[in-house]
Amino acid sequence: MTIRVDPERNEISALKQIGPWRGKKVLEIGCGEGRLTLRLARLGPELIQAIDPSVDLIRSAQKNLPERLAKHVHYQVGSAEDLKYPSNTFDILVFSWVL
Amino acid sequence: MVHALREAHRVLKPGGLLLDLRPGAVHRRVGIEVDGQYEQLTVMNEKLNDDYAANRAVTQVIQQGFFKPISRIQFNCDRTMTLKDLEVWLEDFPSDRQAAKERLVQIVTNAYKSRKGKKKIVAKGPLVLKVLRKEENA
Numbered sequence: 001m002t003i004r005v006d007p008e009r010n011e012i013s014a015l016k017q018i019g020p021w022r023g024k025k026v027l028e029i030g031c032g033e034g035r036l037t038l039r040l041a042r043l044g045p046e047l048i049q050a051i052d053p054s055v056d057l058i059r060s061a062q063k064n065l066p067e068r069l070a071k072h073v074h075y076q077v078g079s080a081e082d083l084k085y086p087s088n089t090f091d092i093l094v095f096s097w098v099l
Numbered sequence: 100m101v102h103a104l105r106e107a108h109r110v111l112k113p114g115g116l117l118l119d120l121r122p123g124a125v126h127r128r129v130g131i132e133v134d135g136q137y138e139q140l141t142v143m144n145e146k147l148n149d150d151y152a153a154n155r156a157v158t159q160v161i162q163q164g165f166f167k168p169i170s171r172i173q174f175n176c177d178r179t180m181t182l183k184d185l186e187v188w189l190e191d192f193p194s195d196r197q198a199a200k201e202r203l204v205q206i207v208t209n210a211y212k213s214r215k216g217k218k219k220i221v222a223k224g225p226l227v228l229k230v231l232r233k234e235e236n237a
Contacts, residue, residue, distance in 0.1 A: 003180040003188055006226075010174040011120070014228045017172065018116065027110060029103075036120075080103035085110045093107050094118045099100060099153040 005035060012039045015094075021045045024091040029080045030098030034061035034073075040094070041069050049085070051078030100156035108165045111233045117166060119157060119229040123173060124150035127224035129207060132179070134216040141206050143222075144199050145192045157229065166231035176226040179219045182211050188222070 015021075021043035031037045031050035040048055050073065052058055061075045078084060080098060107117050124147045130139040160166055180188060185207060189200050207220060 003178055003184050005178050006176045007179055008175070008177065010176060011226060011228075014172045014174050014226075015118070015120075018118065018170070018228075018230050025112075029107075081106065083106045083110050087109050088112045089110050090115060091112055092116045092118065093111055094120060095103075095107070097121045099103070099119055099121055099156065 009039075011036065012043075015040065016043065018092075021092070025049075025089065026092045026094065027051070027083075027085070027090045028094045028096050029078075030096040031061060031075065032057050032096070034064055034075065036094075036096050037061065037073060037075075038064070038066075038069070041073050045092075046072065048073045049076065049090075050074065051076050051080075051083075053077065053079050100153060101159055104156060104160045105165065108160070108233055113233060113235055115233045116169070117231040117233065119153075119227075119231065121153065121227065122150070122176070123225040123227045124154065125224060127222050129185075129203065129220065129222050131207065131210050131214060131218055132221050133214045133218045137221060138210075139223075140210050141203055143192075143203065144196065146196075157231070161231070164234055167234050169230040169232050171230070172228045173225050174228075176224060178222040180222070182208060182220060185220050 024045045026045045026048045028037055028048060028050040031052045037048055037050045055077055058075050058077050065073055126145060127143045128139050129141050129143060130137055161168055186204060
């Protein structure tokens with residue numbers, strides 16, 4: 001399938017406007033195959049923890065993750081209703097097309 | 100949905116930001132781009148109930164003091180695809196409007212086959228980014 005989402009990259013431009021991402025700890029909920037995750041990674045956060053309930057999509061995201069980003073981007077199967085992280089962990093949380 | 104937002108509140112640091120990024124609650128426009136020129140063909144009639152429910156959930160956690168709204172940005176988000184991809188993409192929408200989907204595919208297919216040049220199908224709709232800040236006094 002060759003559907004291109006947001007070829008003009010307006011989405012990442014809007015996300016840049018919210019403030020600095022460099023050094024932040026980010027949780028992305030609903031990462032799917034990691035389309036937005038990889039764009040966010042270029043903004044320089046210290047860590048992106050990206051979750052999705054679909055095992056297949058997480059596998060695909062892991063496969064598409066460039067090695068140079070592997071230290072900063074972690075994919076995991078997970079649900080927004082039951083986040084397996086301690087309280088007060090993240091600077092930024094992104095609901096990525098999931099609410 | 101409200102439970103997920105409360106979980107989000109729990110894992111955010113004090114003053115952390117919640118970004119709610121999703122398509123706006125409006126019907127998408129579907130058209131064809133030929134040699135860089137866009138022509139609208141039809142408007143989708145997809146259900147927007149889930150979008151309204153999500154908006155209500157966000158409003159609720161704001162009213163309960165979990166978050167404070169900081170900003171709202173709306174911008175265009177296109178999807179470009181081939182004719183074959185259109186049907187796959189439409190599967191993402193509720194299936195009780197099969198006749199409407201078939202009509203849409205027919206309209207787009209007819210236009211696609213009748214145009215000459217470099218062409219692609221374009222679905223247009225706004226994305227909305229809401230920025231909320233975690234509040235401590237909930």
